[in-house]
Amino acid sequence: xxxxxxxxxxxxxxxxxxxxxxxxxxxxVSWEAHKALKDGDTFNKPYGSDLAVSDYTRGEAFSVQTIxxxxxxxxxxxxxxxxxxxxKFDELQDHYSMRNYFIKRAGERLANTIDGDVLAEVANATxxxxxxxxxxxxxxxxxxxxxxxxxxxIFTVANRKLNEANVPMSERCAVVDPRFFEIxxxxxxxxxxxLGDRTNENGYMGKFMGIELYxxxxxxxxxxxxxxxxxxxxxTISINGVTFTWKTTLGTAAGNINICxxxxxxxxxxxxxxxxxxxxxxxxxxxxxxxxxxxxxxxxKNITATNGTTYxxxxxxxxxxxxxxxxxxxTTDEWDDNLCMVHYLFGRKGAINLAIQAxxxxxxxxxxxxxxxxxxxxxxxxxxxFTEGANEIIDVKINTKDWV
Numbered sequence: 001x002x003x004x005x006x007x008x009x010x011x012x013x014x015x016x017x018x019x020x021x022x023x024x025x026x027x028x029v030s031w032e033a034h035k036a037l038k039d040g041d042t043f044n045k046p047y048g049s050d051l052a053v054s055d056y057t058r059g060e061a062f063s064v065q066t067i068x069x070x071x072x073x074x075x076x077x078x079x080x081x082x083x084x085x086x087x088k089f090d091e092l093q094d095h096y097s098m099r100n101y102f103i104k105r106a107g108e109r110l111a112n113t114i115d116g117d118v119l120a121e122v123a124n125a126t127x128x129x130x131x132x133x134x135x136x137x138x139x140x141x142x143x144x145x146x147x148x149x150x151x152x153x154i155f156t157v158a159n160r161k162l163n164e165a166n167v168p169m170s171e172r173c174a175v176v177d178p179r180f181f182e183i184x185x186x187x188x189x190x191x192x193x194x195l196g197d198r199t200n201e202n203g204y205m206g207k208f209m210g211i212e213l214y215x216x217x218x219x220x221x222x223x224x225x226x227x228x229x230x231x232x233x234x235x236t237i238s239i240n241g242v243t244f245t246w247k248t249t250l251g252t253a254a255g256n257i258n259i260c261x262x263x264x265x266x267x268x269x270x271x272x273x274x275x276x277x278x279x280x281x282x283x284x285x286x287x288x289x290x291x292x293x294x295x296x297x298x299x300x301k302n303i304t305a306t307n308g309t310t311y312x313x314x315x316x317x318x319x320x321x322x323x324x325x326x327x328x329x330x331t332t333d334e335w336d337d338n339l340c341m342v343h344y345l346f347g348r349k350g351a352i353n354l355a356i357q358a359x360x361x362x363x364x365x366x367x368x369x370x371x372x373x374x375x376x377x378x379x380x381x382x383x384x385x386f387t388e389g390a391n392e393i394i395d396v397k398i399n400t401k402d403w404v
Contacts (some may be wrong), residue, residue: 001140003346005193021202022107022108022111022113022202022203022361023111023112023115023202024115024118024119024175024203024214024215024216025114025115025118025200025354026203027173027202027203027204027214027349028118028173028175028202028214028349028350028352029118029349029350029352029353029354029383030120030350030351030352030353030354030389031154031353031354031355031356037174041352044071044072044073044074045071045073045074045353045384045386047094048067048068048069048070049248051065051067052065055308062300069206070387071189071383072384072386072387073402074353074355074382074383074384074386075382075384076355076357076380076382077382078310078380078381078382078383079115079378079380080110080114080378080379080380081376081377082106082109082110082334082376082377082378083374083375083376083377083380084102084106084374084375084376085367085372085373085374085375086098086099086102086373086375087152087370087372088352088371088372088373089371090132090372091372092321099375102145102375103362103375106362106375106377107360107377108204110289110360110377110379111378112218112318113219113318114261114354114379114381115216115218115317115318116218116220116302116317116319117317117318118352118354118383119216119218119219119220119317119343119345120220120317120318121176121345121352121383121384121385121393122220122343122344122345122393122395123220123343123395124385124391125345125385125393125394126165126391126392126393126397127161127165127391127393127394127395128141128182128345128394128395128396128397129144129154129157129158129161129394129395129396129397130142130143130144130397131143131144131145131338131397131399133157134153134157135148139338141339141397142338142397142399143291143338143339143340143341143397143398143399143400143401144396144398144401145398145399146179146180146183146398146404147183148183148186148187151180151183151187152183152187152209152374154396155208155209155211158174158211158346158394158396159172159209159210159211160347161362161394162346162347162394165391165392167347167348167392168348169210171348171349172210172211172212172346172347172348172349173211173213173214173346173347173348174211174212174213174214174344174345174346174347174348174396175203175214175215175216175219175333175344175345176213176214176215176216176219176344177215177216177217177219177320177321177342177344178217179321179403180215180344181205181215181321182396184208202214203215203216204279211346212349216320217319217320218317218318218319218320219319219320219321219342219343219344219345220316220317220342220343220345221313221314221315221316221319221320221321221322221341221342221343221400222314222315222316222339222340222341222343223310223313223314223316223322223324223335223336223339223340223341224312224313224314224335224339224340225237225311225314225324225326225333225334225335225336226310226311226331226332226333226334226335226336227263227266227267227270227310227311227312227328227333228255228263228310228311229263229332229333230259230260230262230263230266231246231259231266231328231329231333232246232259232328232329232330233246233247233248233259234246234247235326235327235328235329236324236325236326236327237270237326238298238323238324238325238326239274239299239300239303239314239322239324240299240303240316240319240322240323240324241296241299242255242277242292242296242299242300243255244256244257244270244273244274244289245257246258246259246266247259249283249284250288250289250290251290252290253290254290254291254292254293254296255290255292255296256282256290257269257270257273257288257289257290258287258288260285260286260287260290261285261286263310264309265286265287267307267308267309267310267311267312268286268307268313269286269288269289270305271305271306271307271312272287272289273289273305274300274303274305274312274314275305277291277292277296277297277300278291278292278294278297279291286371295350302316302317302318302319303315303316303319303322304316308357309357317320320342321342321394321400321403322340322384322400323403323404324340324401335401336401337399337401337402338399338401340399340401341397341398341399341400342398343395343396343397343398344395344396344398345393345394345395345396346393346394346396347392347393347394348389348392348393349392350389351385351388351389351390352383352384352385352389352393353383353384353385353386353389354381354382354383354385355382355383356379356380356381357380357381357382358379358380358381359379360377360378360379361377361378361379362375362376362377362378363375363376363378
């Protein structure tokens with residue numbers, strides 16, 4: 001049967017229903033569809049200067065305040081596609097709806113991507129919550145261990161910070177991960193709770209200490225690897241299940257990295273290999289690495305490394321917890337126990353803005369000289385945390401170094 005004009009609309013509705021039910025972002029952002037916007041267009045949102053209250057004396061003139069506005073804008077600049085091909089004979093022979101199955105998978109990938117972009121906005125939060133916030137003897141900016149003792153302390157401090165930011169209790173939410181619920185369940189054993197017995201739409205799990213809880217695997221993660229000493233032959237680094245091996249002679253094995261003339265150049269070489277995992281660079285004094293397999297490249301998607309000369313920092317969007325490890329001969333070079341962390345987002349619903357130009361849509365297209373179809377799921381959007389919104393969210397830093 002021929003594909004009719006209504007077919008793309010049919011599949012698009014199914015894709016949108018999946019996204020709006022399973023993604024977290026529809027529940028926590030302020031979002032609108034703007035069909036008139038196109039790639040590169042901006043969505044403006046000005047904010048005004050503060051106003052002061054002064055005393056009034058009868059019969060005397062009062063000073064008039066000068067007001068000003070500052071314009072902020074959100075740019076529609078994210079174009080995402082999930083294209084795939086299905087052969088006619090594969091569809092005829094399958095024992096399930098192949099097209100339905102892969103369109104659902106496309107929906108999962110788009111949902112995770114948008115959630116990852118939204119949850120990465122926690123990096124723009126005005127406030128954070130670190131280990132020192134719950135234990136004054138600890139160091140600022142260090143991540144909090146996730147324990148049954150620390151969970152109520154984290155929520156107590158978060159509520160205090162949201163109170164100070166004048167965030168209404170009725171509009172508070174938090175996006176956390178499955179490990180949080182594991183520890184929370186242990187803490188709540190035998191206690192009355194507002195939590196549900198299962199995950200509902202948009203990852204909603206119920207309330208704890210007045211805050212609506214949402215679960216996601218697409219949280220923002222950051223980590224730091226110290227590398228002040230040059231590696232030795234055979235030393236390894238592991239990131240999200242991908243192994244890099246340091247070599248005095250590069251060789252051809254995927255993931256091999258050349259040991260450079262000094263530690264600083266080796267750090268730069270590692271950063272380059274992480275950021276271009278599908279590329280091979282010929283061995284030289286201060287360069288050289290072998291491309292990763294396609295499967296390992298996928299494990300590093302949306303993971304970015306930054307050169308700190310004696311260390312590297314990693315930022316991961318859409319992954320949540322990233323397992324890391326190392327086997328350096330010099331044991332002073334290691335992943336920082338206190339700075340490998342997942343970032344929970346606490347704050348007001350709607351503090352982050354999302355403008356969608358193209359709703360998640362699926363189109364089915366004929367392929368010349370083939371019996372199959374190209375199927376493309378796509379969307380286009382922009383995300384921004386404006387100044388007022390940044391003042392209403394908290395970056396809650398949770399230690400992941402010893403997670404397994």
